[in-house]
Amino acid sequence: MPNGNWILGDLFEKDFGHAGSIKKLWETRWKFPCSLGVYPFHDGKLEDFETIFEYLIANNINDPYTDEYTDAFFPTAQKLSKEADQLVQEGEKEKAKAYYLRANAVYRLARFPYIGTPLKEKVFEEQKAVYLRGASLWSDPVKEVVIKHTYASKNEPTEIPLYIRKPQGKGPFPTIFLITGLDGHRPDNTERTTAHLQRGWATVICDIPGTTVDCPADRRDPLSPDRLFSSILDYIRDEPSLNERKVIAWGLSAGGYYAIRLAHTHRNHLIGSVGHGAGTHHYIGREWLSQISKHEYPFGLERAYTSKYGYKDFEEMKEKCQDEFSLVSGKGEDVAVVAKGLPSCRLLLINGVLDGCMPIEDSMLLAEYGSPKEMRFIRERAHMGYPEANGVVFPWLEEVMASIA
Secondary structure, three states: OOOOOOOOHHHHOOOOOOOOOHHHHHHHHHHHHHHHOOOOOOOOOHHHHHHHHHHHHHOOOOOOOOHHHHHHHHHHHHHHHHHHHHHHHOOOHHHHHHHHHHHHHHHHHHOOOOOOOHHHHHHHHHHHHHHHHHHOOOOOOEEEEEEEOOOOOOOOOOEEEEEEEOOOOOOOEEEEEEEOOOOOOHHHOHHHHHHHHHOOOEEEEEOOOOOOOOOOOOOOOOOHHHHHHHHHHHHHHHOOOEEEEEEEEEEEOHHHHHHHHHHHHOHHHOOEEEEEOOOOOHHHOHHHHOOHHHOOOOOOOHHHHHHHHOOOOHHHHHHHHHHHHOOOOOOOOOOOOOOOOOOOOOEEEEEEOOOOOOOHHHHHHHHHOOOOOEEEEEOOOOHHHOOOOHHHHHHHHHHHHHOOO
């Protein structure tokens, strides 16, 4: 920060102590959420993960970017998948649904935190296949649709894979456009899509640039998401079962950056947008990046960030990323949509005050520009503001949806 003071205070330089040690990570930070089946273990079971982490600890495998880490999860994921397939053949579809979700969770941790190797790409392909097999058994299934990337640049692929989940009936349904994050992708949102269904809403899910092979947007072009979203919003407009007049974007973590950008660049296509745990400016500045390996995120983000934004190494990212991608100080034409003072659609910013992944200052900064924003920050909570955050977001979504006839 210009005055050297972050809202995190002493936590800005505090080392959480689990970096580089899978044993410390499991015992001090991950085993408890795993027992509860919450992020990043949602849909999973402790019994599926305990032996995996015992193996990792016993063999001193601490680097999640290596094949030996990923390989540790494969036997369990594939075993659960085969058991689910067998249960389907035996007519035990209800039990099979749970096994498919358990397999999905193990695959998720195998390709965690970033799909940056051929093996993790293979894991992701298996995860998607298993997830869709399981989802096909639901009364309101998740389906994949591949749409045309109408606005693709000459060096971008011309198709966009999306996940769609809709209530039963013809619609048109109010729609949540869910924008995923750095480590959470399309098969990781069962709980959210179910909550949307309960409210009579459809969900359209896309992955963000630089994170999966499925997102065609050029990771090095800060304007590529604008083209991506134009193609997706055209699809929503032309799909009879979706209500183009009642679309709200919800960007999760790294996806929050895109929800904020979208709220400005495509404001006439949305009735609202949520930047949840979002970065806008400081999160890709040198000072913040210099400390991220110490904070609450399970693993070092340096390699994931470097690959996501397409830099040759982390030093180049620290030198260039803020100038190229900041919504406030980006130097390229049409990059700094916030600092230009562009109006936005209704925009909710929500996060934990003590977020060590995306500084709370990045949300607060938006109050200084453009149209008024709506903000809710959760005291004493870290990244994303859980567990209280969804209790704020859903009433806001309901109110915004109800504001349009």
